[in-house]
Amino acid sequence: xxxxxxxxxxxxxxxxxxxxxxxxxxxxxxxxxxxxxxxxxxxxxxxxxxxxxxxxxxxxxxxxxxxxxxxxxxxxxxxxxxxxxxxxxxxxxxxxxxxxxxxxxxxxxxxxxxxxxxxxxxxxxxxxxxxxxxxxxxxxxxxxxxxxxxxxxxxxxxxxxxxxxxxxx
Amino acid sequence: xxxxxxxxxxxxxxxxxxxxxxxxxxxxxxxxxxxxxxxxxxxxxxxxxxxxxxxxxxxxxxxxxxxxxxxxxxxxxxxxxxxxxxxxxxxxxxxxxxxxxxxxxxxxxxxxxxxxxxxxxxxxxxxxxxxxxxxxxxxxxxxxxxxxxxxxxxxxxxxxxxxxxxxxxxxxxxxxxxxxxxxxxxxxxxxxxxxxxxxxxxxxxxxxxxxxxxxxxxxxxxxxxxxxxxxxxxxxxxxxxxxxxxxxxxxxxxxxxxxxxxxxxxxxxxxxxxxxxxxxxxxxxxxxxxxxxxxxxxxxxxxxxxxxxxxxxxxxxxxxxxxxxxxxxxxxxxxxxxxxxxxxxxxxxxxxxxxxxxxxxxxxxxxxxxxxxxxxxxxxxxxxxxxxxxxxxxxxxxxxxxxxxxxxxxxxxxxxxxxxxxxxxxxxxxxxxxxxxxxxxxxxxxxxxxxxxxxxxxxxxxxxxxxxxxxxxxxxxxxxxxxxxxxxxxxxxxxxxxxxxxxxxxxxxxxxxxxxxxxxxxxxxxxxxxxxxxxxxxxxxxxxxxxxxxxxxxxxxxxxxxxxxxxxxxxxxxxxxxxxxxxxxxxxxxxxxxxxxxxxxxxxxxxxxxxxxxxxxxxxxxxxxxxxxxxxxxxxxxxxxxxxxxxxxxxxxx
Numbered sequence: 001x002x003x004x005x006x007x008x009x010x011x012x013x014x015x016x017x018x019x020x021x022x023x024x025x026x027x028x029x030x031x032x033x034x035x036x037x038x039x040x041x042x043x044x045x046x047x048x049x050x051x052x053x054x055x056x057x058x059x060x061x062x063x064x065x066x067x068x069x070x071x072x073x074x075x076x077x078x079x080x081x082x083x084x085x086x087x088x089x090x091x092x093x094x095x096x097x098x099x100x101x102x103x104x105x106x107x108x109x110x111x112x113x114x115x116x117x118x119x120x121x122x123x124x125x126x127x128x129x130x131x132x133x134x135x136x137x138x139x140x141x142x143x144x145x146x147x148x149x150x151x152x153x154x155x156x157x158x159x160x161x162x163x164x165x166x167x168x169x
Numbered sequence: 170x171x172x173x174x175x176x177x178x179x180x181x182x183x184x185x186x187x188x189x190x191x192x193x194x195x196x197x198x199x200x201x202x203x204x205x206x207x208x209x210x211x212x213x214x215x216x217x218x219x220x221x222x223x224x225x226x227x228x229x230x231x232x233x234x235x236x237x238x239x240x241x242x243x244x245x246x247x248x249x250x251x252x253x254x255x256x257x258x259x260x261x262x263x264x265x266x267x268x269x270x271x272x273x274x275x276x277x278x279x280x281x282x283x284x285x286x287x288x289x290x291x292x293x294x295x296x297x298x299x300x301x302x303x304x305x306x307x308x309x310x311x312x313x314x315x316x317x318x319x320x321x322x323x324x325x326x327x328x329x330x331x332x333x334x335x336x337x338x339x340x341x342x343x344x345x346x347x348x349x350x351x352x353x354x355x356x357x358x359x360x361x362x363x364x365x366x367x368x369x370x371x372x373x374x375x376x377x378x379x380x381x382x383x384x385x386x387x388x389x390x391x392x393x394x395x396x397x398x399x400x401x402x403x404x405x406x407x408x409x410x411x412x413x414x415x416x417x418x419x420x421x422x423x424x425x426x427x428x429x430x431x432x433x434x435x436x437x438x439x440x441x442x443x444x445x446x447x448x449x450x451x452x453x454x455x456x457x458x459x460x461x462x463x464x465x466x467x468x469x470x471x472x473x474x475x476x477x478x479x480x481x482x483x484x485x486x487x488x489x490x491x492x493x494x495x496x497x498x499x500x501x502x503x504x505x506x507x508x509x510x511x512x513x514x515x516x517x518x519x520x521x522x523x524x525x526x527x528x529x530x531x532x533x534x535x536x537x538x539x540x541x542x543x544x545x546x547x548x549x550x551x552x553x554x555x556x557x558x559x560x561x562x563x564x565x566x567x568x569x570x571x572x573x574x575x576x577x578x579x580x581x582x583x584x585x586x587x588x589x590x591x592x593x594x595x596x597x598x599x600x601x602x603x604x605x606x607x608x609x610x611x612x613x614x615x616x617x618x619x620x621x622x623x624x625x626x627x628x629x630x631x632x633x634x635x636x637x638x639x640x641x642x643x644x645x646x647x648x649x650x651x652x653x654x655x656x657x658x659x660x661x662x663x664x665x666x667x668x669x670x671x672x673x674x675x676x677x678x679x680x681x682x683x684x685x686x687x688x689x690x691x692x693x694x695x696x697x698x699x700x701x702x703x704x705x706x707x708x709x710x711x712x713x714x715x716x717x718x719x720x721x722x723x724x725x726x727x728x729x730x731x732x733x734x735x736x737x738x739x740x741x742x743x744x745x746x747x748x749x750x751x752x753x754x755x756x757x758x759x760x761x762x763x764x765x766x767x768x769x770x771x772x773x774x775x776x777x778x779x780x781x782x783x784x785x786x787x788x789x790x791x792x793x794x795x796x797x798x799x800x801x802x803x804x805x806x807x808x809x810x811x812x813x814x815x816x817x818x819x820x821x822x823x
Contacts, residue, residue, distance in 0.1 A: 095702075103822065147797075150749075
């Protein structure tokens with residue numbers, strides 16, 4: 001019993017350390033000590049998921065679940081629409097999605113190389129259903145700590161503008 | 170061992186008793202069993218389904234207004250009105266403190282009595298609900314879109330604001346009458362000189378048809394009686410207002426005895442249209458006054474309080490034909506007008522009979538100048554000339570009457586604990602049902618309008634005793650729900666109510682449910698300290714004041730680490746909730762907060778002041794379980810000594 005609870009604690013502290021990257025230096029001696037004893041377990045745990053994390057997987061044929069069935073993008077980026085999208089993004093999305101790095105959720109930079117425009121818009125417009133019915137969205141929820149994508153009540157037009165903004169990134 | 174066998178014997182005997190009782194019940198009550206299951210169906214609202222009616226019950230000494238569903242009796246919300254409310258931070262947040270400002274300073278409580286829903290053409294229109302604060306006279310207006318208090322106006326020259334807040338049939342005015350007469354203007358004088366010197370102010374507060382904003386237009390200074398309850402005329406009597414009076418003896422002590430001497434008191438009939446004309450023509454006297462007018466702005470999420478310095482008073486004896494007294498036995502309490510506007514019912518609370526006056530007969534008596542004398546220059550009509558009929562009910566202590574729109578009236582009897590159904594015009598008693606116990610007001614949705622929805626009546630009782638599981642000496646009050654769709658009333662449900670509900674107002678669910686607001690739009694947020702994007706989050710020092718511009722979304726604060734705060738600072742946390750989804754509030758609490766937490770609705774900004782007194786690193790957190798990562802929604806404030814040189818800084822995720 002005692003041993004088990006100890007190892008649980010160790011795994012837990014490992015997890016915590018993985019998050020708090022900065023603090024590592026200060027507590028080096030303490031953390032190194034613990035890391036060695038249990039290296040195996042967490043390594044074993046991770047491969048159960050796919051080798052590529054869902055956020056990096058390319059799934060351009062997946063249109064997701066929601067109101068957007070098909071979207072055609074013009075070759076030219078509509079700069080006015082993109083500008084409006086940037087403004088909406090700042091108000092509605094930025095709290096969780098930093099433009100160029102992972103934050104609460106993934107960064108939008110380069111998202112259209114991995115996701116279809118329909119999937120992106122459905123994720124914005126229909127997040128509650130997406131995380132339940134779209135297998136990729138469901139996996140993403142796991143990768144991002146179970147933090148749910150908030151439905152910010154955007155109109156289709158607003159979501160389309162945000163998509164146009166993503167094309168400029 | 171011995172104990173054991175005792176126990177099992179007792180058990181055996183008990184089981185026998187119980188099972189035999191049960192069998193008996195099953196054997197002989199097939200009909201009553203079916204009946205009661207029928208009643209259960211009538212009040213059963215299946216999981217996920219909605220009630221047919223909203224009921225708004227005053228909170229009495231809670232100072233608030235509670236929202237229930239009928240027929241289920243489920244409570245949906247407590248709306249803070251006159252009392253500080255830690256649940257939402259109402260009266261504690263910087264934005265809402267001004268709502269409770271008065272000429273007596275900040276008054277964090279009141280006694281709320283009579284809610285009334287706004288009307289158009291005498292029918293409920295569901296725009297606003299008004300309610301009175303008794304103790305420090307105030308009238309509040311509550312939005313029926315946001316279900317939040319939007320405005321509170323103090324009533325000067327008034328005391329014990331009880332014959333309030335009743336509205337005219339196009340919501341031209343919300344009317345507030347004083348219970349206690351007082352010196353007007355207030356002055357230092359012997360109490361014994363009450364008689365002939367004190368005045369009773371009846372206030373007419375206009376309601377702006379677009380925004381609902383209230384303005385005290387005029388006060389009628391009446392003789393020094395107690396003005397107990399009131400209702401507007403409707404239909405043919407629209408333009409009149411009726412107030413019951415007691416203590417026409419003008420006693421200033423031991424009213425229990427001294428105010429019960431006269432055989433009859435009065436219902437004061439006020440022709441407010443006539444007074445309105447007089448005032449519009451420049452009549453009346455402006456008097457210095459001091460009263461607060463507090464308005465909450467939905468765009469800035471902020472209330473402002475303005476002190477008003479003048480009130481227009483009217484001496485009713487200067488306007489011929491404006492006011493008459495209708496003699497009514499015996500300290501009448503309830504003052505109710507039927508849906509046609511023909512009958513004015515005054516329930517003498519010390520009388521066994523109900524007195525019904527006829528509006529037509531009143532006009533004829535005025536026309537014929539059939540007066541029975543006057544009181545302080547106000548003509549008294551002859552009782553027999555205005556009387557339409559009397560209901561000989563056999564009950565004791567009649568209080569209040571509501572109507573079903575089918576020609577029937579329902580009156581509560583406090584002393585004999587019952588609701589009596591009787592017929593308008595014939596005055597015959599049709600049915601009576603007991604209440605549990607000592608009923609005050611009753612409410613039929615729309616029952617004080619031209620169009621009642623006569624399906625249910627709710628009786629609100631003053632005494633609970635054994636109705637529910639006991640909870641020590643203090644208990645919630647009980648309410649009973651009767652089905653009144655048939656000839657006979659049927660008691661179908663019994664439920665506890667919060668505070669001490671006096672009166673209530675109800676309306677069909679479809680009048681309000683479709684327009685109930687779900688979120689505040691972030692792009693409409695005009696709060697001066699609100700931020701619409703987390704990139705605007707910042708911490709600004711202005712001398713000893715520090716303003717934190719903070720935002721929330723599931724599940725973090727931006728920023729969540731703040732340094733450079735010093736002991737002695739006054740820290741304002743201005744928090745904007747960036748959620749735009751229905752029912753995703755976030756809360757804010759910080760250790761040592763001397764006010765209350767905040768509960769911030771999507772798109773809303775609220776402010777909490779925190780004055781750190783100790784050096785240290787102090788946490789704050791979200792009080793609303795907002796997501797699976799709610800427990801992670803927290804932050805720290807570093808508080809340094811007063812003479813510290815640490816600069817303000819803030820961060821998130823760094």
